[in-house]
Every structure is written in structure tokens, then in C-alpha cells.
Amino acid sequence: MTKFIINNIYKTLPNGYSGQNYVINYKNSLYTVKKYKNIGNLFIAKNEYNALMKLNKYFPTADFPKPFKLILKNSEPWINNNFLLYDYINGSDSRYLINLFEKYQYHINYHNLIKPNLTTPDDQNLIININNQIFINNLIKLIKKYILDIAKLIEICHSIGLTHLDIKPENILLSNILPNFFKEYKTIKYDNLLYIINQLYLIDFGFVHPIKYNNKELIKINKRVGTIKYVSPEMLAKTYNCTSDIFSLGKILDEIIISTNFFLKHNNQLDNARSLCNDMLIENPLHRMTITDVINNKWLNNTL
Numbered sequence: 001m002t003k004f005i006i007n008n009i010y011k012t013l014p015n016g017y018s019g020q021n022y023v024i025n026y027k028n029s030l031y032t033v034k035k036y037k038n039i040g041n042l043f044i045a046k047n048e049y050n051a052l053m054k055l056n057k058y059f060p061t062a063d064f065p066k067p068f069k070l071i072l073k074n075s076e077p078w079i080n081n082n083f084l085l086y087d088y089i090n091g092s093d094s095r096y097l098i099n100l101f102e103k104y105q106y107h108i109n110y111h112n113l114i115k116p117n118l119t120t121p122d123d124q125n126l127i128i129n130i131n132n133q134i135f136i137n138n139l140i141k142l143i144k145k146y147i148l149d150i151a152k153l154i155e156i157c158h159s160i161g162l163t164h165l166d167i168k169p170e171n172i173l174l175s176n177i178l179p180n181f182f183k184e185y186k187t188i189k190y191d192n193l194l195y196i197i198n199q200l201y202l203i204d205f206g207f208v209h210p211i212k213y214n215n216k217e218l219i220k221i222n223k224r225v226g227t228i229k230y231v232s233p234e235m236l237a238k239t240y241n242c243t244s245d246i247f248s249l250g251k252i253l254d255e256i257i258i259s260t261n262f263f264l265k266h267n268n269q270l271d272n273a274r275s276l277c278n279d280m281l282i283e284n285p286l287h288r289m290t291i292t293d294v295i296n297n298k299w300l301n302n303t304l
């Protein structure tokens with residue numbers, strides 16, 4: 001099997017925490033292979049495999065990578081063969097979306113402060129876009145859709161007693177990105193903006209832990225998990241509860257608010273966005289919002 005993978009590598013994906021991902025071509029279809037770095041990570045592999053099997057059993061049509069099938073004859077594949085095989089999602093991880101927001105804001109600042117006289121046609125196109133009310137409305141709709149879609153995927157996990165514990169842009173994949181979208185962000189037409197996230201996928205279930213749905217009781221863990229930039233305070237203290245994923249989602253929203261500040265302010269949406277974000281980032285996990293509170297949030301559900 002190792003030979004099979006090496007012989008059919010189509011491309012290499014960004015490095016993650018637990019190992020290396022490749023895209024392989026197998027019988028004219030593309031699959032992702034996650035190859036775990038070392039024996040120490042095998043418990044992550046097993047954890048991820050079990051979580052995906054459970055999710056796929058209860059939600060066969062939901063949007064997380066299917067473990068597809070493990071083409072291994074071994075009864076405990078993660079022990080002798082340290083990799084998992086997934087459906088390949090053709091798109092990009094959502095760090096790109098946040099980078100895109102940052103670029104818009106950067107250009108606004110640049111033009112407003114440093115270079116008020118537009119020079120190139122590209123510059124002019126950008127300013128036409130960013131000053132266009134429909135463009136701004138769509139951008140805000142896009143932000144809400146992105147946060148709400150992630151929240152719905154978290155809800156699916158929580159509803160079957162699993163908490164993800166590593167929610168971050170790199171673990172959320174976007175498919176159906178317009179061709180060359182990110183290269184040509186300067187000239188993107190405002191009405192195309194909403195197609196960026198036709199489909200959103202949650203991946204990377206290596207840190208999944210059990211919870212009782214909407215039960216805020218703190219549970220101990222023996223090892224720190226998560227990613228430092230997005231991790232909740234209780235997880236740093238080796239505990240978690242059903243609101244730990246919400247803190248991470250709050251960190252993502254915080255990043256987005258910072259990088260779209262101009263647009264939110266322009267549409268009088270900044271206070272509502274900030275207030276939701278602050279509620280998700282409440283330090284005490286016993287007082288923080290649950291996933292049900294997030295999904296029912298008025299601002300997220302209100303389409304301008």
C-alpha cells in the first residue's frame with residue numbers, strides 16, 4: 001500500500017500537525033491520503049477514524065470528508081499502516097478567505113490614506129467594487145454564511161456527542177472556489193462573491209473528544225490539544241466542555257471582524273458582529289454561549 005501511495009502521488013497538500021497529506025490518483029479519481037508522522041500520533045489516527053465513521057453513520061450526507069473506505073485488509077489499519085484515506089475536496093482551506101478579506105481592507109487603507117488618486121485601471125476597478133453597496137452587502141452575507149455554516153457542522157458533531165476541539169480556518173475547506181479567484185481578487189465582480197463558499201467542509205477530527213449535548217460540565221483531559229491561536233482558556237488548563245468549540249469559532253469571527261472592519265462599520269453591522277463575537281469569547285466556559293445559542297443568533301440569521 002505504501003508503494004501504491006508513493007507511485008500515485010498527484011500533489012502534496014499543506015503540512016498539518018499530525019503528518020503529511022497527499023492527493024493520489026486512483027482509478028481516475030482523486031483521494032486524499034493523510035499519513036501520520038509517527039507512532040505517537042497513531043492514537044490521533046484511531047480517534048479520527050472512529051469519529052469519521054460515527055459521523056458518517058449518523059449523517060451520511062453531511063459535509064465532512066468521508067473516510068470513504070480504508071483500502072486495507074487489516075482489522076486495525078491505523079496500527080500497521082499509519083494513514084487514512086479520504087475523498088479529495090477540490091478547493092482550498094479557508095485561511096484563503098480570511099487572507100482575501102485582509103487584502104480588501106489593506107487596499108482600502110492604502111487608497112484612503114496613502115494614494116488617494118487612483119492610477120491603474122486595476123486600482124479603479126477595485127475601488128468601484130469596494131464602494132459598491134451590493135458588493136459590501138454580499139461580503140457581509142458571506143461572512144455570516146461562513147460562520148453559520150461552520151456552526152451547523154459543529155452542531156452536527158455535538159448532537160452525536162463529539163466535540164471537535166481544533167476549529168480553525170485551516171480545518172475548514174471550501175469547495176467550488178471560482179477559478180483564479182484569489183489571484184484576481186482585485187477585479188472580482190461583486191455578484192460573484194457569494195459563490196466562494198458553495199460548500200464548506202469540516203476536517204481534521206484527530207482531537208475529537210466526547211461530550212454530552214449542551215452540557216457545560218467541565219471534563220478533564222490528560223494531554224493539551226487544539227491550536228494555540230484558537231484554543232480556549234479551559235483547554236489550556238487541560239479541561240474542556242461543549243462550549244470550547246464556540247471559543248475557537250469566536251476567534252475566527254474576531255479575525256474576520258478585524259479584517260473587514262471598514263465594511264461592517266459602513267453598513268452599521270460592526271456592533272452586532274462584535275457583540276456576538278464577545279459572547280463566544282467569554283472566558284468562563286460555564287457562561288459562554290452553546291452551539292444552539294450561536295445557530296439561533298439574530299444577527300447571523302438576519303439577511304440584511
Ligand SMILES: Nc1ncnc2c1ncn2[C@@H]1O[C@H](COP(=O)(O)OP(=O)(O)O)[C@@H](O)[C@H]1O
Pocket residue numbers: 013014015016017018019020021032034065086087088089090092093170171173203204205206
Ligand atoms: N480531504 C481533503 N481534501 C483536500 N484537502 C485536504 C483534505 N484533507 C486535508 N486537506 C489539506 O491538508 C491540510 C492538513 O490536513 P489535516 O487533516 O488538517 O491534517 P493535520 O491533522 O495534520 O492538521 C488541510 O489544512 C487541508 O489544506
Ligand SMILES: [Mg+2]
Pocket residue numbers: 016017170171204
Ligand atoms: Mg489540520
